[in-house]
Amino acid sequence: MKNEQLIKQLGLEVRRRRLDSGLSQEEFAEISGLHRTYVSGIERGDRNPTIDIVFQIAQALRCSPADLFGGDEE
């Protein structure tokens, strides 16, 4: 799978888990310490975050970094 597709897939997973947590983008931005527009860009697959940001997102979603890459579907 191409990198762009993987980045889009990550964004969809972040969005899915955020919604499952009942959080708006504003609430999630506050919890994760990221700007709302950055969260929106990640969910659309328009950003290429560094892994420390991915760790920050996983922590805010109370999951492991591996979970964000489909790690729990294996």
Add this chain to the structure above:
Amino acid sequence: MKNEQLIKQLGLEVRRRRLDSGLSQEEFAEISGLHRTYVSGIERGDRNPTIDIVFQIAQALRCSPADLFGGDEE
């Protein structure tokens, strides 16, 4: 776990899988399309790569991105 520890853990996992594949850092750098010193920095946990680089590394190691974050140990 703090981000620095997670980044160090990722580096150790990349190193472990590279050695398991019988690849030197030079060979792995060539396969992954990254510079050898960058590979060395990632393995030491001194770099904060963007996720597209992490995908590139996973592809070169023939594993999933989740595997690099301990995804296959669950």
